[in-house]
Amino acid sequence: MVVKRTAHAGYTVPGLSLQNGHKVAELLQSRLHALNDLQLTLKHAHWNVVGRDFISVHEMLDPQIDLVRAMVDATAERIATLGVSPNGLPGALVATRSWDDYSIGRAHTSAHLGALDVVYTGFLKSHRKTLAEVGPLDAITEDMIISQCAQLELFQWFMRAHLEDDAGDLATAGSKTERSAANKVKE
Secondary structure (H helix, E strand, O other), X not given: OOOOOOOEOOOOOOOOXXXXXXXXXXXXXXXXXXXXXXXXXXXXXXXXXXXXXXXXXXXXXXXXXXXXXXXXXXXXHHHHHOOEOOOOOHHHHHHHOOOOOOOOOOEEHHHHHHHHHHHHHHHHHHHHHHHHHHOOOOHHHHHHHXXXXXXXXXXXXXXXXHHEXXXXXXXXXXXXXXXXXXXXXXX
8 A cells, every 4th residue: 555645635624715725724834833932932931040030930931831832732733624734843843934043041030031022022923914814714713813812912911011110111122132132121
């Protein structure tokens, strides 16, 4: 018996054309890579935070990691449901991503929170861009991405609450990179 290997099935979900189903799956593949990267980045920060607020930040990250891991699974399963083979391999992630690895190692909690705020901002901007592309094609996938954005925006707010002053200004305002955000935060 010869095994045929293909990344695409000859079907998609009812109500979508094969072309649109596979297009949505293609858009989701980049989000799958971004979500996998995000959960690894959050776990890295979880292991590398130090300082006075260590335990609160360390424990605040665990539920975020768990939820992002669930988002990874839901996204991969949606890709498969659409008739395309999801690729969660690290080599594919690295080969196709448009961002660099998280640049902060062992650092104070405020440095990680500042850097992660930049990570969340970049992630959410790209997630919303995909949302705008998926919306006209598939309401079910659109709903999934909307839910993910809402949950991740809440987590970003948790982080920003640590970086905000009484006037509502972020200590990392205007930072474009993780490193610049981490360096801006003064404890």
